[in-house]
Amino acid sequence: MLVVRTIADLREALRPARREEASIGFVPTMGALHHGHEALMERARTECDVVVLSIFVNPTQFNDPTDLERYPRTEEADVAIAEKNGVDFVFMPSAEEMYRPGSTIEVRLDGPLVDSLEGAHRGSDHFHGVTTVVTKLFNIVQPEVAYFGQKDAQQALVIRALVRELDMPVRIDVVQTVREDDGLAMSSRNIHVKGRDRERALGLKAALDEAQSAYDGGERDAAALTERAVAAMKPFEVVPEYLAIVDRVTLQPVETVEPGALVVIAAPVGPVRLIDNTVIKDTAQLTRSA
Amino acid sequence: MLVVRTIADLREALRPARREEASIGFVPTMGALHHGHEALMERARTECDVVVLSIFVNPTQFNDPTDLERYPRTEEADVAIAEKNGVDFVFMPSAEEMYRPGSTIEVRLDGPLVDSLEGAHRGSDHFHGVTTVVTKLFNIVQPEVAYFGQKDAQQALVIRALVRELDMPVRIDVVQTVREDDGLAMSSRNIHVKGRDRERALGLKAALDEAQSAYDGGERDAAALTERAVAAMKPFEVVPEYLAIVDRVTLQPVETVEPGALVVIAAPVGPVRLIDNTVIKDTAQLTRSA
The missing domain is CATH 3.30.1300.10 (Pantoate-beta-alanine ligase, C-terminal domain)
Known part of the structure; x- marks a missing residue:
């Protein structure tokens, strides 16, 4: 398993796979990996030749600075979990690598899908942050399939709409929520x-x-x-x-x-x-x- | 040369080229092709294995409805010019094919690059329309190189920024302005x-x-x-x-x-x-x- 931190390095690392027309499965995460993420990795491992996992706590999707600051970072444990689950490449870019100074790009959907529920309560900028970073990640990884959890049901719908409306050549697979024994959804x-x-x-x-x-x-x-x-x-x-x-x-x-x-x-x-x-x-x- | 009108048909048509790792050159246009466009096609023909030309008068980048209505449509002549210049695939989607009902997607840059000059005079929605449709077209065609004319200098800069900020795996090539004998820029x-x-x-x-x-x-x-x-x-x-x-x-x-x-x-x-x-x-x- 290879851990890469720059876009250029990941592109380089994926070059042979792309040349061999290997199918690339992609699991985008914000780290602090748990059994829910493992279910996504397992699914990707079963379905694809190459599995890429990204760990990036995307600042642009946090409406609450305290939430961003407090969001758990467990890099070493995450790498171990990725390795255990047969991930081939872990992509862990810095915020500066993902957003260059002066970057103004925004990929946005509008309407009820992003304005309701989470959008209404966290602000629709939350989903604009999600769709922007996911578009970037998809362009970097160029996966055949990307895996998301049903726990974030609205996010999964927003991503599906994003892919459909931007005509992205990516299939979105939504994997069932994994729960603790007592029923608490993994998060x-x-x-x-x-x-x-x-x-x-x-x-x-x-x-x-x-x-x-x-x-x-x-x-x-x-x-x-x-x-x-x-x-x-x-x-x-x-x-x-x-x-x-x-x-x-x-x-x-x-x-x-x-x-x-x-x-x-x-x-x-x-x-x-x-x-x-x-x-x-x-x-x-x-x-x-x- | 093949003329296709749907996204699905174009994807299907390009499948063999992609399988053979052929380099795909892409010339996005709004039709009414002239010698300026021909310079783009020639360049693409020289540099790439497969040349795709799109003809789509994108409604979302017109600030002035009269300009949109009056924008020349010369489909038959365009197809002949494309064929003469060695284009392999002409993609001519309808507005409905490109923008499904209820579509709300917008890919936007902000700041001086889109707000100044053309942005100031046509409104910055002009460039939001451009960046949105170009992102879609790039996702559909997945070219290695895309060709734009220096006549639209600001547009070329905006596209370069788009590709850079969205990490698109596309190289942008800007081709010199072609002029009539008396110096008028082709348009x-x-x-x-x-x-x-x-x-x-x-x-x-x-x-x-x-x-x-x-x-x-x-x-x-x-x-x-x-x-x-x-x-x-x-x-x-x-x-x-x-x-x-x-x-x-x-x-x-x-x-x-x-x-x-x-x-x-x-x-x-x-x-x-x-x-x-x-x-x-x-x-x-x-x-x-x-």
């Missing part, structure tokens, strides 16, 4: 969730579970279902920043809940802000297939 | 310049020539040199929209003129707006090498 920010907050963090999953079981119980009204989900967080002393039931493609709120609807949630827990989501499953089908 | 818009206006159009080249000969005569003050260049247009009854002497890389105005300075001009002539430019040459060197 780099979990490292800051300690003690009592660690128990409180289960409030997010409790809300998602409640949404599904309310649906299983026959509830189809989005407002009522939302109310029940919010109520389920109360014992955890967690109040959501938002909890919404939306179309899983457009992210527009739905009034009547059908299978495939996306339940999304963001909530502050102790010093961090966590997000999670689930897709409502068809109870009848579950029962039939059981 | 698709010249088709609308008729009769007396055709003579008036020579005012732009006269101004550029005057700037060089003032420099040759020892004038180094940009303001004085500009004044003389503007005065040289008077007999042609042409008043510039702007006439500026700027740094050829940053486009910032210079106070003292040195070799390499860029003289840029835009002026309305009859029903259209023409642009032209020249780079100030070192007189002493010219004399020595003669």
